[in-house]
Amino acid sequence: MWCVNVLLVFLTFFVLGQDPTEIVFGGVFDENLESGDHSDLTDQEAFKFAAYLASKENGLRFKAITETNFNHAEDVNIVQSICDYKDTAHVVNKWVYGPAEHRTIINFYPHSSYLTQAYFAILKMSEWKRFTLFYDDNESLLRMGDLLNLAKDDGIVVVLKQLDEVGDGIYRTSLKEAVRSGETNYVIDCNIVVLEEVLRHAQQVGLLTSHYNYFITNLDLQTINLEPFQYSEANITGIRIVDLSNELTYWKSQGIIRGDFNPHFDLSKMKTETALLIDSVIVLAKVISTKISFQNLTTDDDSCDSLKSSRHGYTISNHVKTSKHSEMTGLIEFDGNGFRSNFDLDVITLKDNGINKIGTWNSSKGLITVGHGAKHSIKASNSLRNRTFKVITTLTAPYTMLRETPTQLFGNNRFEGFAIDLIDELGKMEGFNYTFLIREDMKNGAKDPVTGQWSGMIGDVMDGTADLAITDLTITADREEAVDFTSPFMDLGIQILAQKPKNAPPSFFSFADPFALDTWMMLALAYVIVSLSFFIMGRLCQEEWTNPYPCIEQPEFLVNQFSLQNSAWFAVGALMQQGTEIAPIAVSTRMVTGMWWFFVLIMVSSYTANLAAFLATENPIHLFTDVYTLVDNMEKNNMRLGAKANGATESFFKGKNDSVFKKIAKYMKTHPEDMVKENKDGVKLAEDFNNYAFFMESTSISYETQRHCSLQGYGKLLDDKGYGIAMRKNSTYRKTLSMAILKLQTSGVLDDLKRKWWEEKRGGGQCSAVRDNDKTPPLAVQNVQGVFFVTIGGTILAVFLVIAELLISTYKISKKTKIPFKEASSIEMRSFFDFNSDVKPALGDKSKCGSKSSEGTGTSNNNLLAPAPQYGFIPTITKEKL
Incomplete structure (x- = not known):
């Protein structure tokens, strides 16, 4: 069983097992739409009539069963959901706004966009520069939205007025306001039920005279009683899709007797949606009879209670959309979205003798008018519509x-x-x-x-x-x-796709990269000059010469703390921001110290600011940067080149006279193994081999580099194409x-x-996301290995220096004290390895703050190996005779 919706109708049809030649159509109608006088053909009667016609035309028995259960127009969305789930054609014969969101929908009602084009063509034909639009509800305003946009783009001034139903005056209040505005051109979009009342009230307030022009958008204008307005001399224009004369001919050709269905029915009163209901059932019946295997229909159990989807519903929908039919509402064709597209509209006007046809609008040819003696076409003859x-x-x-x-x-x-x-x-x-x-x-x-x-x-x-x-x-x-x-x-344009360049390993002295070589040289020179400055100025300044022994008021000699070694050490301490125990005393030396510290502050801050960036920076090794460097370094880097075989890129290189391009074309010809059948094969080769360069269009390279983060495009575009x-x-x-x-x-x-x-889509942007989310990478050992080795090297050098210093010092003591070098070394080493004591013998030391030598004091050499006194001098003991 398939479910089909017509208007606000839930229409189902299935094959009865008892009679395999009878197809039953079941319709559920909106009960609110079934009211009306006896002169109208109700939707249920039209439904039965359509089933009757379908049986006569197709040789099958179509039976109509009806029921009224719908209460709201929104229930049609429920039907759509069921049809989507059941994969069933959903037929509509009512105005629907917006694009199709469901593949199963088929709308026999002319689509909104095409109707808007017809409205606008008629307004342009009438040369309206401004008009007032009367609408009755929100749906009406929505229906006119596209027309308002077209009018705005064309510079037409539009005034909006809602047809308010107020008290006993009904619509007169809104219409009186229009009279006072002085407007003469009016567009009326309202329900056909109230249209006659609106025109009658307009006539009462004096708006239906020869000074006023009206355009009625409702397709059922001809179904209301227009006799009271025929002699008003107002210019009333409308449109219709149902030609009553054609309908009468159609009915007679079918041998239909009016009394068979509704003896009171007046053919001239048939509504557009009623005619569309009949056409939709007939078209569906034709498709089922001619496009679908009748035997297969009897084997399906696709009832709405079943979980199974229809085997033929989507097929029926496609056949309806792609077929052409000529029924009561004229030519029936659909676009890819299932909307009625190629159709004719009659442009009609109300005269003293009734309704007259003054032209035709077609969605392909545009508007062709007869009464105005000219043709107005809004579509070119080479239109693609409905093709x-x-x-x-x-x-x-x-x-x-x-x-x-x-x-x-x-x-x-x-x-x-x-x-x-x-x-x-x-x-x-x-x-x-x-x-x-x-x-x-x-x-x-x-x-x-x-x-x-x-x-x-x-x-x-x-x-x-x-x-x-x-x-x-x-x-x-x-x-x-x-x-x-x-x-x-x-x-x-053509570009090169290859792997991103590999990063060069950091240099051994990467920690020195923040400063250029000349900066380091100038820094070293500054250090030497400042050290010498401290040494020279320290010796020149009297304040820098101090008493070494505060316990003696009149010392025999003064000392200067800025020796050459101390000056160099003082400059190093400031440079390393560690300081020393040396403190300048004189104003001049303090001035030099302040300037040196300021210099060191700026240099160290600059170095620190750049150090992190330089240590984290990776220097890529470029095998090539463009097509010219690629060809120049082909042999050196053992490069391979490729492109899509027999493609436009290969032809590009073959047709060029440039020497570089000729080399590329020659390589491609002699190395067919590097040519690929599809671009994706070339991308894989470029990703697998760092010496493979693949020539491809820049747009494709942009696509691939969004998904293959190890690849990038190189060089400028080699050509310009599209x-x-x-x-x-x-x-x-x-x-x-x-x-x-x-x-x-x-x-x-x-x-x-x-x-x-x-x-x-499809993984796009992942490489951009990686780049955006990248944090500063942690420093690896190779980034700072130079610092480690300098520190280790300096420490090892210091060990050798201390050993050399020890040997030299021991040798000097040995010479001075006449102690054998071996014995003096043994004494020094015993003291070195005596970790329980921080005191060692002062070999050959002279007393301070006393006599210049121990010899002058009469002391014996037996005290030579005695421990040094705590306060830096040896007391003299004299013996007096009693």
């Missing part, structure tokens, strides 16, 4: 890809990508349908130099297998001789498609599509 194209493409990311979904998909729904979205946007803009075909061998097209025949998609377009071809199809001179191309939808949509030579729709592409470019739609498929 169906076979579009061939290849499964090349991100242009065309198979949709990733756990459910089985059919038709165009199987594919997604930039090219799919682009064709969809063009289809919506120009109103054409399309079916995608896939080129399995992935070939865009190349000309055989021997036979002159074209392969790939170009060949498919030329021989009529496809109408359009779209993918990463480059516009070239050779291809333009064979086919036509639209304006480029994407600009690009991707276009290919079609047969001298196609009449080339200009239309090109203009549509330009509109998409200027509106930013193409940029949005590129951002969607390059940076958002």
